[in-house]
Amino acid sequence: MMKLMAKRAITPGPRDERGVLAARILAAARDEFAQHGWAGSTIRAVARAADVDPALVYHYFGSKEGLLDAATNPPQKWLESVAKVWTTPVDQLGAALITLLLASWADDEIGPTLRAILQTAAHEPATREKLRRVVEGSLMGVSGLGTDERERLVRSGLISSQMMGFALMRYVWKIEPMASMSDDEAIAAVSPNLQHYVDGDLTTGS
Amino acid sequence: MMKLMAKRAITPGPRDERGVLAARILAAARDEFAQHGWAGSTIRAVARAADVDPALVYHYFGSKEGLLDAATNPPQKWLESVAKVWTTPVDQLGAALITLLLASWADDEIGPTLRAILQTAAHEPATREKLRRVVEGSLMGVSGLGTDERERLVRSGLISSQMMGFALMRYVWKIEPMASMSDDEAIAAVSPNLQHYVDGDLTTGS
Numbered sequence: 151m152m153k154l155m156a157k158r159a160i161t162p163g164p165r166d167e168r169g170v171l172a173a174r175i176l177a178a179a180r181d182e183f184a185q186h187g188w189a190g191s192t193i194r195a196v197a198r199a200a201d202v203d204p205a206l207v208y209h210y211f212g213s214k215e216g217l218l219d220a221a222t223n224p225p226q227k228w229l230e231s232v233a234k235v236w237t238t239p240v241d242q243l244g245a246a247l248i249t250l251l252l253a254s255w256a257d258d259e260i261g262p263t264l265r266a267i268l269q270t271a272a273h274e275p276a277t278r279e280k281l282r283r284v285v286e287g288s289l290m291g292v293s294g295l296g297t298d299e300r301e302r303l304v305r306s307g308l309i310s311s312q313m314m315g316f317a318l319m320r321y322v323w324k325i326e327p328m329a330s331m332s333d334d335e336a337i338a339a340v341s342p343n344l345q346h347y348v349d350g351d352l353t354t355g356s
Numbered sequence: 357m358m359k360l361m362a363k364r365a366i367t368p369g370p371r372d373e374r375g376v377l378a379a380r381i382l383a384a385a386r387d388e389f390a391q392h393g394w395a396g397s398t399i400r401a402v403a404r405a406a407d408v409d410p411a412l413v414y415h416y417f418g419s420k421e422g423l424l425d426a427a428t429n430p431p432q433k434w435l436e437s438v439a440k441v442w443t444t445p446v447d448q449l450g451a452a453l454i455t456l457l458l459a460s461w462a463d464d465e466i467g468p469t470l471r472a473i474l475q476t477a478a479h480e481p482a483t484r485e486k487l488r489r490v491v492e493g494s495l496m497g498v499s500g501l502g503t504d505e506r507e508r509l510v511r512s513g514l515i516s517s518q519m520m521g522f523a524l525m526r527y528v529w530k531i532e533p534m535a536s537m538s539d540d541e542a543i544a545a546v547s548p549n550l551q552h553y554v555d556g557d558l559t560t561g562s
Contacts, residue, residue, distance in 0.1 A: 189396020271529055282531050300533060307525060307534040308545055315521020319513060323477055325488050327506060328513040339514055339558040343549040352545040 172210050172220075175200045179221040180262040188218060188270045222267045222280055228260045244345030245337060251313050252333045255321050268314065268322055285310045295348065308347040316340060378416055378426075381406045385427040386468040394424060394476045428473045428486055434466045450551030451543060457519050458539045461527050474520065474528055491516045501554065514553040522546060 178200035182191045193214055197204040211217040231250060238246040255261045271281040285306065296302040316336070319328040384406035388397045399420055403410040417423040437456060444452040461467045477487040491512065502508040522542070525534040 187393045187395040189393040191395075278529050281529060285531060303533050304537065304541075304545070307531060310531070311521040311525045311534065312518050312549070313521070314524060315517040315519070318520060318524075319517045323484050323487060325491060325513060325516070327509050328517065331510065335510075335558075338560060339510070339553075342556070343518070343552055346549055346552075347545075350548070352541075354544060 168210070171200075171202060171206065175202060175207055175210065175217075176221045177262065179217050180266040183218070183221065183266050183270055184262070193217065218270065219280075222263060222270065224267075224284055225259050225263060228254060228257075228263070240349055241345075243348045244343070245341040247309065247313065247344050248316075248337050248340045249333075251317060252336060255317060261321070264317065265322060268318060304352065305347050308352075309344055312340065312343055312347065374416070377406075377408060377412065381408060381413055381416065381423075382427045383468065385423050386472040389424070389427065389472050389476055390468070399423065424476065425486075428469060428476065430473075430490055431465050431469055434460060434463075434469070446555055447551075449554045450549070451547040453515065453519065453550050454522075454543050454546045455539075457523060458542060461523060467527070470523065471528060474524060510558065511553050514558075515550055518546065518549055518553065 175196065179191070179196045182196050182199060186195075191214075193207050194204050196217065197207050200207075207217060211220055231254065235243075235246050235250045255264060267281055267284070271278045295305045316328070319325045320331075320336075321329075381402065385397070385402045388402050388405060392401075397420070399413050400410050402423065403413050406413075413423065417426055437460065441449075441452050441456045461470060473487055473490070477484045501511045522534070525531045526537075526542075527535075
């Protein structure tokens with residue numbers, strides 16, 4: 151990140167300006183979606199919050215749908231973190247997954263993007279489809295999960311259900327004491343349940 | 357239900373008509389919120405779907421906020437089911453809770469109400485507050501959860517995180533294979549994790 155910033159400072163230009171403005175517009179869009187929902191958000195309000203002309207938002211993103219699509223695209227560094235967590239030994243995956251979740255939401259680019267996905271997925275078919283791809287795409291590379299394709303999907307779906315529910319309670323709905331419990335307490339409480347979905351017996355109900 | 361219908365057929369009157377129309381408006385409102393989100397919904401569209409005059413919606417519910425409040429009020433029969441589940445012996449609560457969840461979402465009044473709460477809670481502070489009250493109110497009567505007030509809230513929050521995440525994946529986002537897995541498979545997979553939050557050790561992370 152430092153390296154990237156330095157490079158930009160040395161060679162400013164139209165392309166860099168576009169990147170900076172686009173990032174500012176996307177951050178404003180995520181804020182706007184978070185506050186007013188997708189249907190209640192307007193290009194005009196996003197442009198005002200980003201301090202740019204609405205025409206520039208259309209020029210960069212084409213439409214409100216294009217803006218939502220870009221604003222909910224998982225950042226590359228998050229995809230890399232997800233890929234890395236899957237190199238964890240299977241018997242430690244539960245703890246690694248909840249640790250990744252906590253770190254991701256604390257990040258000032260990844261957190262707002264995940265929030266925008268969760269908040270719009272409830273009623274926007276396009277974002278729901280993206281959520282589905284994120285869930286499946288980020289979990290299906292995992293060779294250690296299950297013995298066949300369906301079991302792998304069941305296990306990754308169950309893992310996601312716990313991680314999504316935890317993230318909603320803690321970060322989106324901010325329900326206490328989930329919202330303010332320490333990372334250590336969260337890791338100790340949730341790890342064993344994620345581990346059960348990773349490699350536990352899912353057929354006995356006990 | 358049969359008894360109620362029979363009684364209404366015998367003694368129709370303004371009060372019964374009001375009940376019938378209000379229920380129809382609320383069902384239309386839940387559909388509308390589900391499809392367009394809270395901000396994208398209008399009293400006019402709800403009235404059209406319910407086949408009533410918009411003035412009647414204002415007369416019954418006062419405002420769009422009043423309509424949302426009524427549409428997301430947990431049905432009495434659901435509150436009774438929740439109260440009953442807490443009479444289950446503590447060592448069987450995990451299975452009882454996921455069984456209740458599956459039955460609740462299958463119910464044609466409770467399911468749409470829970471969906472409306474989950475879909476609007478993401479970006480509506482008033483519904484988020486209601487969700488918080490539902491979560492805390494429905495789980496705090498439980499004497500078997502934890503040894504002090506904070507532990508009880510932590511355990512009920514963790515239980516909620518799993519149940520909310522599961523409901524979202526299966527019923528709201530409809531992500532496969534969660535959406536189509538059998539009730540028996542869901543109960544077998546999720547019960548042990550809920551049971552861990554009910555009476556397991558939450559401090560060791562193993």
